Amino acid sequence: MTTLALAENRLRQFLALAKPRVVSLIVFCAVIGMFLATPGFPPAGIVLAATVGIALVAGAAAAINCLVEQKIDAVMQRTRSRPLPRGEITSMQTLAFAALVGGLGLWLLFRYVNPLTMWLTLATFVGYAIVYTIVLKPATPQNIVIGGASGAMPPVLGWAAVANDVGPEALLLFLIIFAWTPPHFWALALYRTQDYAKAGLPMLPVTHGPQYTRLQIVLYTFALVAVSMMPFAIRMSGLLYLVSAVALGGVFLGYAIRLYFRYSDDLARATFRYSIVYLAAIFSALLVDHYWK
Secondary structure, X not given: OOHHHHHHHHHHXXXXXXXXXXXXXXXXXXXXXXXXXXXXXXXXXXXXXXXXXXXXHHHXXXXXHHHHOHHHHHHOOOOOOOOOOOOOOOHHHHHHHHHHHHHHHHHHHHHXXXXXXXXXXXXXXHHHHHHHHHXXXXXXXXXXXXXXXXXXXXXXXXXXXXXXOOOHHHHHHHXXXXXXXXXXXXXXXXXXXXXXXXXXXXXXXXXXXXXXXXXXXHXXXXXXXXXXXXXXXXXXXXXXXXXXXXXXXXXXXXXXXXXXXXXXHHHHHHHHHHHHHHXXXXXXXXXXXXXXX
């Protein structure tokens, strides 16, 4: 293998540590927050610096997650092909990568955005990489509910990057993702229950059984639909968003109710996939409505 090929392979391994698909959704929600924070268009320089900075810190948090959970990842079918369990990258290399990438991201945010966004992003990093990954995930089946707070921060970070404050509208965006996280993740956990049991993780389907988990998905989806109406209720958005939220939420509820009464692994996979579509679509609807004249 040539030197160039080796370098490209190593780059792919480090990129895999950063979980680019997860980070892309994080960055997407952050960017939407940036545009919703101002009645016009945010400064391009702020958008660029904030996007890159948030992406780098999110990638560093993902790498720390991989580092802490490498033994767990090795026994789970979904994660055993990651670079650390395969021995392609060492723990020290992962730690150095996370420190370099995360440090660069925080510096960009402090230097070219504002200190508030940097500190909020650092708090989000600690919430995910330490509080959720190290403390909550192995300790309680409510890990994803409590730890979901860090995952709900991206639009708040984007809002803070442009407005240099955290208004009630930003907290509402946070609340939408916070309510979305449990049904999204528990749909995945349902068809990966054996994986989590084998790894010794107290995920809800493992500790309380699949039927209880399916009920919680229904209840949290109802809560999500209710929360998604709030931007319209406080006049943050208009009729276009309301129609979109009702339609998207109705489909999500349909998936959740069918999952409860007629469970199958295929339906759980479809529910999980739709949940990702739902989040992207509802934030897109907020953005379009924001500029709709």
